[in-house]
Amino acid sequence: MSADLVILVQALGWALLHFLWKGALVGLATACLLRLLRDGKPQSRYAILCGALSLCLAIPVLDTYRYFTAAAAVLGDVDASSVLPALARRSAAPALMQQVMPWVVALWLSGVLAMATRLAAGLVWIRRISRAGGSWADARWQACVSQLAARCGVRRKIALRVAPQLPGPMTAGWWRPVVLVPAALLTQMPPALIEALLAHEVAHIRRMDFLVNLLQGVVEALLFFHPIVWWLSRGIRTEREEIADDIAAALIGEPRRVAIALEQLSQIQVAEARLDPMAQWAKSGSLSNRIRRLVRPNHRPLGWKILLLAGALSVAATGWLVSAQQSAPMLADGRLQGAVAAAARLFSRTAAHDALKAFVDAVEPDNVLVLDDNSGEVLLQKNEGNVVPIASLTKLMTAMVVLDAKPDMDRIISISHADADALKSIRSGLPVGTSLPLRQVMQLALMSSDNRAAYALARSYPGGLPAFEVALRAKISALGLAHTTLKEPTGLSAHNTSTAADVAIMASAASRYPEITHDTTNASDVIKINGKPVEYRNTNPLVGLAGWDIQLSKTGFTNEAGRCLIMRIKSAGKNITMVLLSARRTATWDQDLMKLRDLLRSGAVAGEQRSVMTRPY
Structure with a gap:
């Protein structure tokens, strides 16, 4: 290996390492500029982003050239075996770092090769199709x-x-x-x-x-x-x-x-x-x-103050980078560890958000929406506008419609053969002939997600099932659920569909009913059925567990809908709504939810302000 190649490997390795913190600085300056231009036209933001990405490419290229020429000028005409000892004598960095650089460059080349293969495969696919x-x-x-x-x-x-x-x-x-x-x-x-x-x-x-x-x-x-x-x-x-x-x-x-x-x-x-x-x-x-x-376009002309501030920020960031270029790191580099630590702090927030995304990929929900109820921030979203079956989440709407009629909660409701015949082949914890107060029937519909209980609530609605269906459609319209269709009160029908965004609005409305929040957050209860005490449990096993402050909960599952969940929880001083729809992997559902809670509790995950969720009820 020639002396020039040894110097080039060292220069490239140091350039790549230093790009960690320099790239972070570019990202920070870009984020500030984008914040200033958030109400401007997309062309302005596009130009800023393209310029920042070009700068990211230019920095390691220029650094490699500068470090190579500086080292070559200092070392003079030496053979390859003398390059590393000579660099070690003149550098403030540990000699071990000089020996590690070939491995750094080798790993980088491996990654570039893999990414280039991916790029080429994409081009081949485009050409073929x-x-x-x-x-x-x-x-x-x-x-x-x-x-x-x-x-x-x-x-x-x-x-x-x-x-x-x-x-x-x-x-x-x-x-x-x-x-x-x-x-x-x-x-x-x-x-x-x-x-x-x-x-x-x-x-x-x-x-x-x-x-x-x-x-x-x-x-x-x-x-x-x-x-x-x-x-x-x-x-x-x-x-x-x-x-x-x-x-x-x-x-x-x-x-x-x-x-x-x-x-x-x-x-x-x-x-x-x-x-x-x-x-x-x-x-x-x-x-x-x-x-x-x-x-609803919201472009606003950029005032001269914003333009002046953006220009000043760009000049300051450029000046800082230029001043940082004045020393060759191979010859004097005592700041690398501090720079890497600063970059790690800068990326901590990004890492938390990536962890939250990793959670969603793990449980494979097709539709996700996580909201900060206090600020309206969207912490995570994935296909939140897609219309899908929502299974037993329907029962939240059923309960709201029944409660809107101001019923006598002590009125006795009997489970009839009509309730059983309407839900054939469906298991229920309520045998035909059971008579219970309306409040307990609603509790079983919400807490244990009992389908006969939900159907009995609708059947016993003033005016019967037809009147209930009319009231249900009116409630959907009143909440502004433009993408929600509910055909029956239990959620067993695949035609009961909605979106994650609409379900979040549903949950917000349901949280205003004390009966619903009480029943959905009750871990278990013993109810006498035909004189015999029977224990019923919440379908969400997280309700009642230590470390969970759940304000509202409802689960759902059918083959068509997959696993569905709506929860409003209090975590790290925030009120958070989580909607997960169409999750297919169920073996570690509870553990995955605990991971999500811990990520939200860290307070490191944030999103963008959204006003779409603030609809009138």
């Missing part, structure tokens, strides 16, 4: 794309193809761009909405987003080890989709139509396929945020 797609049979749509491209200033020909194995429309290619549309859209979406999605994809082609995205992938492969790089890249993709939405809205002149198209796209169930990061997907980013932007 682009060639496999068939031409759109209706020539009018190709003409529509050509007209949109002409109005958008795109001179290159854009091919339009239909591909069956896609979760949504996508754009691939730069020099010869292709727009691929899933076949399901042709039968499930009106032509006007398809045009809106095509305008969105043409906007990507106009901005050459495929090429920019490819360059992003290269930076991600080179700097895969730094969380800030992934955070910046994710932000770029989010802002890119919002810019394309704005261009599409301008092209067709109807922002609301673009919003409706995105909303319907989120509901269409097409064949599962991976969302390759190299392609431009119409489903990318947070669809709920994008739809809200289009319907």
Whole structure:
């Protein structure tokens, strides 16, 4: 190995280590700028994020060059075997660090190779699916794309193809761009909405987003080890989709139509396929945020004070980085441990959020929403707008409807053959002929999730089951549950559907009923059934356990719905609502919930302010 190669390995190793804290500084400055520009146009935030990601690439490249030239100038003409001893004599860092650098570089190269393989596989997949797609049979749509491209200033020909194995429309290619549309859209979406999605994809082609995205992938492969790089890249993709939405809205002149198209796209169930990061997907980013932007734009012009502050912050961060570059770390580096520790403190919050995401991946719920009830912050969200079966969470609505009628809680309700016949093949802890006060029937419906009890509550509603169904629909409307449909009072029907966002509103409303909060947080109770005492337990085994301050709880399970849970808990001085729907892994459900509680209790997880949950009841 030549002396120059030994010096290069040392320079590269030190550059990579120092990028840990320098990248953290770039991320901190970027976060401050984004905060200042949060009400501005997405183009401003996109420029900031792209600049920050470019700076992240430039820092280790320039550092490697500076460290290499500085070391070569000091060491002069020495042979390879004398490089490390000479560096050790002139460096403030321990000699062991000089010996570790080849391993650091080797690990980095291994990671780069793995990420490059992933990038290449993505490009191959895009090429394969682009060639496999068939031409759109209706020539009018190709003409529509050509007209949109002409109005958008795109001179290159854009091919339009239909591909069956896609979760949504996508754009691939730069020099010869292709727009691929899933076949399901042709039968499930009106032509006007398809045009809106095509305008969105043409906007990507106009901005050459495929090429920019490819360059992003290269930076991600080179700097895969730094969380800030992934955070910046994710932000770029989010802002890119919002810019394309704005261009599409301008092209067709109807922002609301673009919003409706995105909303319907989120509901269409097409064949599962991976969302390759190299392609431009119409489903990318947070669809709920994008739809809200289009319907209710909140751009405000940036005042001169904000621009001045942003400029000052950028100059200060740049000056700090320049001053930090003045010393070559291989020759004088007594600050590495302090810098790494500072970076670790900066990332502690990110690590906690990643841990919360890891929990969600572990229990595999398809729909998640975790809220801070006091501030309205969304701590975690995943498909919170998807409509899915909610099983016995329905019983919260059943109880609210019954209580709204101001019933006599001591009125006796008997379990009849009609209750049993309506729920055939369903086990129940209430035999036919059981007579109990309404308060105990409601307790069993909520605490033990007994289906006969829930059905009996609806059947004995003033006016019978038909009147109950009318009152249930009225309650859904009063709460503003736009995506909720309830066909019966127990939740056994797969047609009882809602979203995690609507269920959170449901829980907030239910928490205002003392009877519901009491019954759902009661761990167990002994009730006399035909003269014999029978112990009933809460279906949520966490109720009553030490360390859990549960204010409201309801579980649900059917084969169609999977595991469902709504809980309002008090943790670390916060009131938190947790909604988990469609979880399929049940073996370690209780342990996973304890992990979630501990993560929330740490107080390190935070989200963004959301006003969507503050609906009137």
